[in-house]
Amino acid sequence: MTLAPEAPQRPRTSLPGPARAAAPGGERRRALTALRSTDVYAVLGAAASALSLTWLLFGRLLPFNGVVGFVVTAYGLFLLVYALLVSLDEDGPAVVDRIAAAVVRSMGVLLVAILTVVVVYALVEGRRALVHLNFFTEDMSLAGPLEPLTVGGALHAAAGTLIQITIALLITVPSGVVCAVFLNEVPGPFARFVRTIVEAMTALPSIVAGLFVYATLILSGVVERSGIAAACALSVMMLPIIIRAADVVIRLVPGTLREAAYAMGTSRWRTVWHVVLPTCRSGLTTAVILGTARGIGETSPVLLTSGFTNELNLDPLHGPMVSLPLATFEFVRSPEPTMVARGFGTASLLMALVLLLFVAARIVGGRGPGQLTRRQEHRRVLASRRDARRFAERATPAPPTDLNPPAPLRTEPGSPS
Numbered sequence: 509m510t511l512a513p514e515a516p517q518r519p520r521t522s523l524p525g526p527a528r529a530a531a532p533g534g535e536r537r538r539a540l541t542a543l544r545s546t547d548v549y550a551v552l553g554a555a556a557s558a559l560s561l562t563w564l565l566f567g568r569l570l571p572f573n574g575v576v577g578f579v580v581t582a583y584g585l586f587l588l589v590y591a592l593l594v595s596l597d598e599d600g601p602a603v604v605d606r607i608a609a610a611v612v613r614s615m616g617v618l619l620v621a622i623l624t625v626v627v628v629y630a631l632v633e634g635r636r637a638l639v640h641l642n643f644f645t646e647d648m649s650l651a652g653p654l655e656p657l658t659v660g661g662a663l664h665a666a667a668g669t670l671i672q673i674t675i676a677l678l679i680t681v682p683s684g685v686v687c688a689v690f691l692n693e694v695p696g697p698f699a700r701f702v703r704t705i706v707e708a709m710t711a712l713p714s715i716v717a718g719l720f721v722y723a724t725l726i727l728s729g730v731v732e733r734s735g736i737a738a739a740c741a742l743s744v745m746m747l748p749i750i751i752r753a754a755d756v757v758i759r760l761v762p763g764t765l766r767e768a769a770y771a772m773g774t775s776r777w778r779t780v781w782h783v784v785l786p787t788c789r790s791g792l793t794t795a796v797i798l799g800t801a802r803g804i805g806e807t808s809p810v811l812l813t814s815g816f817t818n819e820l821n822l823d824p825l826h827g828p829m830v831s832l833p834l835a836t837f838e839f840v841r842s843p844e845p846t847m848v849a850r851g852f853g854t855a856s857l858l859m860a861l862v863l864l865l866f867v868a869a870r871i872v873g874g875r876g877p878g879q880l881t882r883r884q885e886h887r888r889v890l891a892s893r894r895d896a897r898r899f900a901e902r903a904t905p906a907p908p909t910d911l912n913p914p915a916p917l918r919t920e921p922g923s924p925s
Contacts, residue, residue: 706752
């Protein structure tokens with residue numbers, strides 16, 4: 509009787525946990541997404557070591573000073589120490605992954621911190637003007653540089669910004685979406701030429717757009733320095749941004765959707781209107797938001813084309829019309845503290861207005877692909893009911909009929925009929 513040889517035992521790893529679990533093939537599995545206590549300890553230890561070493565270098569060993577240099581040196585030392593600590597527990601690919609994750613997350617934290625500092629600084633500096641109700645309900649027609657904050661406000665600038673950006677959106681959104689559809693649905697040499705021009709215009713300086721409108725519309729006498737001229741200048745800035753972003757999101761629509769629509773006999777424009785554009789609705793909303801963000805904060809085109817006024821002007825065709833960025837620029841130039849406070853309050857009002865517009869755009873166009881509006885859902889339900897009723901009518905059997913009708917009576921010749 510022979511005994512079967514014993515199966516070789518797999519070597520056990522010394523470190524427990526999901527990162528050290530043995531795979532069926534003998535390879536060690538590594539979980540890159542699971543957060544373990546050792547990862548937290550490595551981050552905290554690397555941060556403490558980096559701060560200590562940087563303080564030692566700046567305070568004791570080297571004649572260095574400055575906040576920026578301290579932060580940059582501490583960040584570099586943090587990455588080095590963190591890589592060393594991770595390498596004691598992981599192999600090469602895991603170390604690279606952890607370092608890349610640390611860099612990406614730290615950059616995200618840095619951007620959020622910078623945005624927070626900018627917003628908080630504007631709110632703190634403008635709090636003296638924002639606490640007064642007249643800042644939101646009055647213009648500066650009766651207020652001078654020496655007037656207290658209880659007189660005057662930024663109503664004229666807020667109204668001018670809303671009017672100018674609305675006119676600019678009415679110009680750029682239809683033309684931008686149509687141009688993006690043309691670039692994708694009608695390919696050819698001319699489409700490539702237009703795409704090249706659009707990509708070049710995305711880096712157009714804002715002062716050039718203002719000079720273009722000033723030379724072509726104002727100096728030629730077509731319009732005067734007014735809100736409509738400023739809106740045209742903002743349109744020149746916003747149009748390439750919207751076209752480029754809309755072009756990218758329309759490219760992402762699967763070609764199978766177009767092929768299915770064409771296979772059902774749908775024309776090209778109906779395919780674009782009912783299939784392509786609804787599929788990339790959220791992406792088009794993002795394109796409009798990017799264009800609005802580019803145009804709503806511009807100062808130099810508005811300064812050249814709209815002029816400056818302290819009075820409320822709701823007519824975009826006649827008279828100067830000021831905007832929030834231009835009013836902020838004019839207010840902070842004054843040496844008076846009250847005017848500087850009004851400038852920061854106007855900047856805070858601009859940020860609040862931008863946030864409100866973005867939220868409204870997300871609500872209007874935030875439905876994802878395949879999600880129907882209430883009207884479309886109602887039409888779909890009615891169509892389903894109508895189809896069900898027609899199917900029921902076709903499935904209902906017809907009333908029975910006599911398959912063998914009686915033969916007609918035969919009459920003899922000569923007999924009365």
